[in-house]
Structures are given as structure tokens and as C-alpha cells.
Amino acid sequence: MRTINGDDVNEAVAGCMAALRPAVERDWEDVKAGRLEWSCRATAFHLVEAFTAYSSRLAGGVTAGRLPLRVSLAEGADNTGVLDVVEATGALLAAAVRTAPPGVRAFHVQPFGSADREGFAAMAVTETLLHTHDIAEGLGLAYEPSAALAESVLTWLFPHVQPGPEPWPTLLWATGRGELPGRAPVTDWNWYNNLVIPAERVTLTGIRPAAARDLRLGGDGGFDWIEGGPYEGTRDASGFLVKAYEAGVHRPEFGVFALVRHEDGRAIGGIGFHGAPNEEGWVEVGYDLAEGARGQGYATEALRTLTERALARDDVSMVIATIEHANIPSQRVVSRAGFTRATVEEERIARDQHGMDDGLQLYIRRA
Structure with missing residues (x-):
């Protein structure tokens, strides 16, 4: 798996320097940056603020919100000076990404309130690629980053965006900066850092499309697994996530999560949904654990946490789980998590109208 990191930040910033330094003698203050309302100079300084x-x-591991920090340029700084500061603060961010411990998260408002070190790297690369494009467009300069960088940020921050024929035009389209054949123009957009949901002993860590693809192919998805993990169900679920991503129907809130144990930071299993809620507000959940983590209540804890979060949403009326008749341990897990066995009529409807296999039992928990 190609994990986005500090080297990618440096590569993006180097591309920015190569594209913009030849035009430092131009007027940046009175020229808008592409489709933005900001000037080219203000857009370049925005990169400094972001980095x-x-x-x-x-x-600093800041989790409670924005720091009371403000940056400014020295009086009289010219365009060369602005780019020098962009380059320097980009290097600082790359270093922070490299030295941050695995799993650490810090505040970022969009959209789930935090990001990990890979998320901050991806956001910085995205900001750099897009705003270099904006400035270059305003100044009439040629600019196109590597396809690998554009693809990385798409799989890291845009899990809701169906991949297009080429990653850079797709990223421009997804952020309202270009057209893509067969797709409507984008006028409002956001990126998505992976969702993490804390429970008592584990954290449910959202699996991104890039990590899901690696898990499907037999990799570790960037997680440190205990012996025997990831189990087959997590790999299968990751494959379904990749298919949903490629079809443009993946919703991160209803994706797949690795269960990361607090005591040692190791992944012990997976849990997730089979897709977004249907028109009736039903959503199906599944889970598994590596053998070494079974019998300790982890699955019950994770299932209860994820189910209660889902049922707090307006678009979810019922969470369901389908379990084989002979799988007594899993039946006990759902029962301890507050699920009840469906009625005969509810199971008949699930089979006739929703395609549930005859060999499965239906368990439900309502809002």
C-alpha cells in the first residue's frame, strides 16, 4: 500500500516552487487565483497558514480545537519571500508528519473533528496541488502534478468520489475546478478524513479506500495486527468497500472499521456496515475478530458502540445482523449488544424482499 507521508508533502511543495518561482516578478496582488476570490499572493499565503x-x-497533539495562533509575513516581503515561507513551513509539516507517533490524531474540523498524521499529510498535499493550480491559472502558467500524488489524495481524502479516467482531472472536478465527461459540475465539496469512534478498550478506526484495497489483496492496510489478523471477514468487507468506492456509492460513515486496541495500539478485528441505509432506514452490520482476541468482550463493545452511533442518526431506523444458525458465539455477541431475534414474519420479509439467505437468522436493534 502506498501510504501518504512527509515525502509526499515535500514533493508537492517542490512542484509548487518549480511552477511559481519563474513568475515571482509578476503582480500577484491584483490578480485573482483562478476561480477563487483570493489574489494569487493571498492564496500562496494561505498555504503558509495551513502548513x-x-x-x-x-x-502538539492538539485535540480540543484550533490553537490561538496567527502567522503573518514581515513587512515588505516580496513574492520570493512568500514562496520561501511556503517552502519552509511545508518542510516543517513534513517533519511533523514523519515524527508523529502512529495513531496520533489532532484537531481538524472537516468533517469528523480530527485527522491522523497521514490525514494531515494528505490535506497539505491537496492544498498544495489545488492552490498551485489556482495561482498558475491566474498567472497563465502551466502546471500539472504527478498522477501518483493526485491519486493518493483521492483515495485518502475523497472516498465518496468515484475514480475517473485520470486522477488529476478527477481531483479538479471533485473540488469544483474543472469538468469531467458524464458528471455534473461540482459546486459544493468537502474532503473526508477517516472517522474514528472511541469505545472503552478499542477505537473503531475507519478504513480508507487505499487501505481497503491493500487488505483485500492480502496486506495489512497500514495496521499492526495481532497474530492471526486480519481475519477473513475483514478482508472480504474491505473488498466490498473498494467496490463501493469504485462505483461512487461509498459513504465513510457506513464503511468498515479496524478495531485498534488501546493498550498496545494493535488491530484485533474489523466491524462495519454492508452499505448505506436502505429506503426503510435499515442498515446491516458485520464483524469479526482475530482468534487471539475472542472471548474477551471486544466484539460486543465494538458492536454496541457502532450500533448506538448509527441509531442516533435520522436516516437509520434499524440495525440488523444476519448470523448462521450454528454460530452460537456470534448470536451471544449480538444479544449482549442489545439485539433481539426477529420475528418469523420479519425474517420472512427479510428473505422475500431483501434476499436474506435461508440459512441465516435475523437479529435486529431499533432506534
């Missing part, structure tokens, strides 16, 4: 905020939050 400074990201690196300080990540290095």
Missing part, C-alpha cells in the same frame, strides 16, 4: 496550523496541531 503552520497542521504542523503545530499535529506536533
